Amino acid sequence: TLLYSVIQGEWTPGGGHRYLEETVQELLEIGEAKFARPFVYGVPSVLDDESDWQEFLEYSLDSKGGVYPMSYATLSEFREIRAWVAQRMAALREWLENTPDGWGLYRKWDLLPLVKDEISDLGSQLERGLLMHLASRKALTLIQPKGFLLKDEVYPHGRILIAAARASGVRTFSLQHGSIYPTHWCYLMDPEAEGLARPPLPDVFGVYGSAIADLLADRNGFPREILKVVGARRFQELDRMRPSQEFVDLKAEGKPLVLVAGQLHQDMPKVYSWLFTLAEQNPNLNFVFKPHPRDKEGVDSIQSRCTRLGNARMFVGPIGDILPAVDLVVSCHSTVLLEAVWLGIGGISLLVSGEPAADWQERAGLLKIARSQEELMAAFEALSKGELFSHEARETSKTYLEEYLGYSKVGDPGTLKGILQPAAP
Known part of the structure; x- marks a missing residue:
């Protein structure tokens, strides 16, 4: 089994x-x-x-x-764990209350109040x-x-x-x-x-x-x-995906289709704001905003802003219903960017927190990195001119698919053979 x-x-x-x-x-x-x-x-x-x-x-x-x-x-085991945790948490709180002055100082900031707040849920975890x-x-x-x-x-x-x-x-x-x-x-x-x-x-x-x-x-x-x-290996499913009729009809309008893939990321409100601004400025493009499945707080705001635009809508269904139909994917670090490159679809990775780009992002070919609203707007201007991705970029993506996604391994059924067996001594 x-x-x-x-x-x-x-x-x-x-x-x-x-x-x-x-x-x-x-x-x-x-x-x-x-x-x-x-x-x-x-x-x-x-x-x-x-x-x-x-x-x-x-x-x-x-x-x-x-x-x-x-x-x-068993119930007795749970009670034993709860009693043990209660003892340790009481000792930890007592220790924190008796820490010497300055114990929580980092440079000029006193982090001790933050520590005390953070451990409030530690016991249950x-x-x-x-x-x-x-x-x-x-x-x-x-x-x-x-x-x-x-x-x-x-x-x-x-x-x-x-x-x-x-x-x-x-x-x-x-x-x-x-x-x-x-x-x-x-x-x-x-x-x-x-x-x-x-x-x-x-x-x-x-x-x-x-x-x-x-x-x-x-x-x-x-x-x-x-x-x-x-x-x-799970990308094999991407090759079998077909867009739903909703997005077949949307593509039939003749406008390039942009997917904004949300994440549980501290900068997503800023990212959404930039993309809604671009949607307002580019009526020649259609935008679909897909919030992260666990982003319950952002859904209402996204839906409200989409209803005020004629070229934007929100979608919460399976990614396979839309991804094969899009012309561009915009996100931060979402795996959807990887999936897009697999399908030969270009993407823009928004790195607005100062974090370094991953190797795969720099070498994917069909992926541009934007670190500011100005760089994002410049990328969309290049998109409108058909200049966002060159022929060389598409060739680079083929090398990337092998080195970073193991393209040839995916279709080889022998790759997983023996993976459940212990290695020979």
Whole structure:
């Protein structure tokens, strides 16, 4: 049996895993596993809609035959964890109250009040993390799957699941699910760190292309022996996408179509403002604003501004319904930019926080970087003249597709063969 992680929001409308479906099906087809079951991690927070969680669990467990590890923990174990956390949090608060004057000073700023505010939710987070580790370890120990496929390997949930799997003797592997860039702090490892300072990593980390493997091993401290170039396998689905009738009709108007792909990024309000200004100034273009699926706060504002323009609309449906129809994608670091280049569609990456551009952004060919509203407006002026991307840029993108997205690996079914087997000693 192959287990694969899933959390609320990762099932697509058609019922597949947003990031792992292609790989799960491929592993079953080549005989690496006979069965696959979702491993439904996480617990709802007070901010979650209970009905949404109920629907998610019913589908994951009833329709997909999933495993819900939280059911493996007992009430007494939860109480023990809660008591332990309460003791430690009380000691931490007491220590903070008795810190000497100036302890929290950084240059001229006193950061101690910020620290006290930040730990207000630490206890509940610690409870959930410890409970997830304990419950997942018990579930994995009993089930003993052939392998455990993860979407998130360096984020908190992924690290907890990897640690639980390692304690259970279960082999883990994960696949790169989006772009990796220099300021992606969670992909920076200290190769000499020990203990809690050295986060658990999967037994195999499948990356898109050789350039990503080199970045992680040579600059980011990842052990090269766990890295395997497998190609951007989930991008296979992009080649099968067809636009919905809504966007077929929109394209029939004869105007270039611009997709603005939102992110959970502190600069998105500024980015949206710039793009709405451009939409007002360019009635010869059609704009579609697609907020991030978890951006609940920005939806109303985006919808309101779109209704005031004749050439802008908001779209919250599947990316496959629109991406094949667009002429340009604008975003910050969104994976949609990667997907666009895969399809031969140009993109503009807005880096307005002073962060450095990722290697893939500089070498993608069909991608321009804009760091200000002026640079963004200049790019749109070039777009209107048909001068945004040259023939050389399109040729460069072909090299990029191989080095950064492992284009030739994606179509090779043998790439994943043996990935669930331990490496030879």
